[in-house]
Amino acid sequence: MKFDFATPVDRRQPHHHIESLDTERVRPQWPSQKWHTYADDILPLWVADMDFRSPPAVIEAIQQRVAHGVFGYGLVPESLRQALCDWSVSHYGWEIQQDWQHWLPGVVPALHLASLAFTEPGDGVLTVAPIYPPFLQVARHTGRLPQTVDLQSPGEDEGWSLDLDALEAAITDETRLLLWCHPHNPTGRQWTHEELAGLAALVERHDLIVVSDELHCDLLLDEGAQHRALAEVFPGLAERSVTLWAPSKTFNLAGLTAACAVIPNASFRKRFRDVAKGLMPDANVLGLVAAEAAYRHGEPWRQELLQVLRGHRRLLAERVARWPGVGFKAPQSTYLAWLDLRQSRLGNESSPAIALLDRAGVALSDGAAFGYPGFVRLNFGTTAEQLEQALERMDNLLA
Template identity: 65%
Template sequence: MAFDFATPVERRHPEGGYASQKWHRYDAEVLPLWVADMDFRSPPAVVDALKARVEHGVYGYGEVPATLTAALCQWSARHYDWPIDADWQLWLPGVVPALHFAAMALTQPGEGVLTIAPIYPPFLAVAERTGRLAQQAMLAEPAAAGEPWQLDIDALEAAITPQTRLLLWCHPHNPTGRVWREDELSQLAELIERHDLWVVSDELHCDLLLDKDACHRPLAAMFPELAKRTITLWAPSKTFNLAGLTSACAIIPDAALRKCFAAATKGFLPDGNVLGLVAAEAAYRNGESWRQALLEVLREHRVSLEARVASWPGVALSPPESTYLAWLDMRQAGLGDSPAKALLEQVGVALSDGAAFGCPGFVRLNFGTTASQLEAALVRMDRLLKA
């Protein structure tokens, strides 16, 4: 089946009927390439499943159906070579709440929650919001232009104190796009065990590996000894563009840990989004051909973006190995302390400010849009960055 990833979808409805954070935060003349929200229609199988559920006409309190948990078990076995049980799954309205509930369930006020920057901004807010001690290490910057960011295991070790109890990990990594190598993960696993840490592994972008034939391996699957101390977070939201339907899943093999985490959520979360659960099942059951077509588009966009960055003096890019997010170093581009602000104000392109990720001078660019929309934004950026 052919899928249309080329035709722009009108997301700025004239009357605001399809209000979106991405397209309505800024004025109408701004081109938004910021929040991790693609501009592609979700898979037809998902749309058809939602239409059928809407047609039913009754949207009462739902339950997580056994057909959904079975679909995710099958997806994990097929794509990650990790047989999981349906009982391990706790479905939630999003990954960000799960990060916070993990901190509340697994640590006490004043204990340390460790993150590694640059990182998706909600990671950096978990400790403060839950009354825990914020701790942070930094990744190692690329040794040369075009090379990847690296896990600095020594910096991570140095950031750990007797108060450290929980590591928030991102695998693959947002915003750098890194797919961690086995040797890096092996060092990480040894450190987690030695310091007796809990770990939350946010694997939200794991189905968008851009190198052909690349396969994701969950942290808890690669190192079974970590399973008893690991909460793995998955969702169809990024892969299938379902973010607004708020369905995510915590995979927790250890029964005691699962019970502890579930108890922390009681009274704080609504029941499952009935449409989100339908969409998730349709995506995992029937979305694979669409996903493969999407990956081809994203690979092409990555190539286009790499070529463009090469023409911008003072801008560096480590090509992302996963997802549709590019992490650009603009510290030498002559745009001042906030390149994101300069691009927004001077050429009307909205990118995510690296300061929110713990790295001022960087920006995150979302290339999960049509080729024409991406090119229009890059032409605008040319006017400032080639000057």
């Protein structure tokens, strides 16, 4: 491998120093949500950022921008817009336009902006569960009606699936907006064409607007898998859709807050931008630099990352097979695993996630926040050494 995905990076006690203005040597504080939320003896496999250094090309581009030394208000460069256009064509087969893009600090703000831009108070905002927790909060935060429908739980051989009949039954006269996740967080499902075709048909039939969060689309783990944007596969959805992309998960750039809403419909784009004014800050100049470097030069790094994550997925599957009663379907995408602990040795615990934290020293995401108590989400986007340590600790409670 050309890149180092094996050496753990110390994210709790950085050994870099900076020189203060009075020339004294000081240790900077770089708090990490993932590593500083819990005590030092806890291994964190929860929030969705990875423990790998970002691509060297990205780091170099940021260093060059920092050397400029002026960090005033920036603009989204045409070169970044074109880089995303090129990436979309080469990776998804979708020819998007530069003026369809609205860059903003993140996907979660974009979900809320879409609710404000395309619905009125009292309108229904529909999503499926389990789901990334902010999806469940959008309606409440924006004064809309929350609507949720469950995915079909996996059988003996199948994974989680979309129940189209249940989804359509959940649509009411108030429903206006569908928040979709493609591929799906937390189950890691890459939706089939048949599922997406059924989804597209009911979206058009009920005159809905769909926001498709495709944040993990560059992390498909099955060999030969190909992501296609929802709005590209079903052109009838393009004029009623917002597609959300970002380099944050793929290239481990979450803290640089740069994401893009791709909105082909000019009227929708204006409504979205108008709502964003005053609610969203100007572009993060370092995040924009990082995004362009990632899309232009990060592909070799991404390909090696995928091989690492595939290996970690195999390791996790082998370990879970030794844990009686733990339900697990290997994710087709993402570096996130969704574990059902309801029939496990921790099945009687009010929160298996808290039990693992308190008694095994491993921090996982609690399924209750995703709408599914008794489940946990495990982030295997870490080094093999750190993953193995965490799994050994979990063995003590689950094996």
